[in-house]
Amino acid sequence: MNMATQHYDIFISGATSSVEDWQRAMSARKAELPKLNQEQKEVARKMGISEEEFARGVMVTQYGENRQRERGQSLGRRIEEILSGLGEPYRLEAVIREGVKLRWVARIITPHEVKNIAIEQELADNIIDSSTVQDLDLLRRLILESLNRKDLIGNLQ
Numbered sequence: 001m002n003m004a005t006q007h008y009d010i011f012i013s014g015a016t017s018s019v020e021d022w023q024r025a026m027s028a029r030k031a032e033l034p035k036l037n038q039e040q041k042e043v044a045r046k047m048g049i050s051e052e053e054f055a056r057g058v059m060v061t062q063y064g065e066n067r068q069r070e071r072g073q074s075l076g077r078r079i080e081e082i083l084s085g086l087g088e089p090y091r092l093e094a095v096i097r098e099g100v101k102l103r104w105v106a107r108i109i110t111p112h113e114v115k116n117i118a119i120e121q122e123l124a125d126n127i128i129d130s131s132t133v134q135d136l137d138l139l140r141r142l143i144l145e146s147l148n149r150k151d152l153i154g155n156l157q
Helices: 018-028 038-047 051-084 121-129 132-147 151-157
Strands: 009-013 091-098 105-109 114-120
Touching: 009 051, 038 051, 038 132, 051 091, 051 105, 051 121, 051 132, 105 121, 114 121, 114 132, 121 132, 132 151
Parallel strands: 009 091
Antiparallel strands: 091 105, 105 114
């Protein structure tokens, strides 16, 4: 992550792990597994599973969070592109993944207030994975309407 170019934070809650995350963690060498702290060792003991098995679960979570963080960076770059064309000081402060609610939230500082804009996961996934003109237009419309900048929507074509 290049902090010099990224001016916003990314927060992940309710990170979901993929099948690929599980496969990577299950095939990882023992030496690659994260070291457990005392609390984690105690949880593993209480759950009746080995420390190795618990460490693989921790690794799955780390893989999922890292993947979501990369996706948040990609979405954030697209949002910053939209904000850069507004002419006033709008700044993306954070991109938040609310996994339980199946959405991302863009926290934008405007000249007058802070706005939290919900972006449904399907739109976010489309923006991140394929960035079609239509999806970028939908994101731009959502951002501009949420920022009360409908005056700029006509300039989208």
